[in-house]
Amino acid sequence: MADRRLALHIADHQGAHVVSRTSVADLPTGPKEPRLTVRSVEEEAVTAR
Numbered sequence: 001m002a003d004r005r006l007a008l009h010i011a012d013h014q015g016a017h018v019v020s021r022t023s024v025a026d027l028p029t030g031p032k033e034p035r036l037t038v039r040s041v042e043e044e045a046v047t048a049r
Helices: 002-014 041-047
Strands: none
Touching: none
């Protein structure tokens, strides 16, 4: 809560308008860059030991 108050304080003193979100449902989730989920033959051989 202290972080939010500090952010609002800073925004007020910079003349910016802060709009708080009531939900994060519209925010994207997960990794920013997609990763391969399939292992290579070499990786599979290492984990099979």
